[in-house]
Amino acid sequence: MDNSELAKFDLIYPGHRISGSDRDKAFEIAHLLSLAESEFICAVASYSMFEPMTRNNIDSKIERSKYIDYLNTIYARMFVYSLNSITEILKVLKGYSNLPAAIPILISEYKSIFGNLKHIRDSAAHIENRGRALDKKGNKIPSTIIVLGGFNERRFDFTSSDGKCYGVEISESTLLQAHRILQSIINAYN
Numbered sequence: 001m002d003n004s005e006l007a008k009f010d011l012i013y014p015g016h017r018i019s020g021s022d023r024d025k026a027f028e029i030a031h032l033l034s035l036a037e038s039e040f041i042c043a044v045a046s047y048s049m050f051e052p053m054t055r056n057n058i059d060s061k062i063e064r065s066k067y068i069d070y071l072n073t074i075y076a077r078m079f080v081y082s083l084n085s086i087t088e089i090l091k092v093l094k095g096y097s098n099l100p101a102a103i104p105i106l107i108s109e110y111k112s113i114f115g116n117l118k119h120i121r122d123s124a125a126h127i128e129n130r131g132r133a134l135d136k137k138g139n140k141i142p143s144t145i146i147v148l149g150g151f152n153e154r155r156f157d158f159t160s161s162d163g164k165c166y167g168v169e170i171s172e173s174t175l176l177q178a179h180r181i182l183q184s185i186i187n188a189y190n
Contacts, residue, residue, distance in 0.1 A: 001048040009044045009179055011037050014190035033186060036089045040182060043082035046075040050170045053151040073149055076156040077124055079170050083178060084117040100188040110181045119160035135161035
């Protein structure tokens with residue numbers, strides 16, 4: 001995938017600065033938006049390198065190195081970590097006073113769409129527990145099947161501490177959802 005195909009994910013800023021009488025607050029908000037954009041760029045880069053798991057590339061695994069095969073897991077984890085980090089950045093942004101009216105609604109929408117990523121991130125980050133079917137307190141997970149970074153074409157799945165399987169599609173449509181919300185947040189500051 002080349003840069004011209006990724007240009008659709010560029011976030012456009014309506015001006016050079018966020019306006020407001022409190023310049024420190026405006027700078028902090030601009031910085032948070034920049035951090036969110038950086039995380040989004042990481043997700044886009046991960047998506048661009050990801051290879052969907054299809055019958056053809058599963059059959060070809062016999063000939064490939066396990067290290068090359070693991071790259072998809074790295075890209076998928078980075079995709080999850082990046083989009084989840086945006087959730088955390090937006091939580092901080094939501095804590096500011098006198099936000100444009102659309103911002104809290106957009107942040108809630110982002111959390112509604114991407115809130116399950118925390119479960120995937122936590123399970124990936126605490127593989128020492130999930131691999132033994134344990135939650136972070138050492139209790140057994142209420143599930144008979146434990147998925148630890150399983151792929152189904154573009155879907156990346158993990159079993160969470162609550163015993164449910166959470167997944168995300170590593171896809172253009174997932175990124176476009178995030179892009180739409182982030183661009184709307186940026187546009188609210190024009």
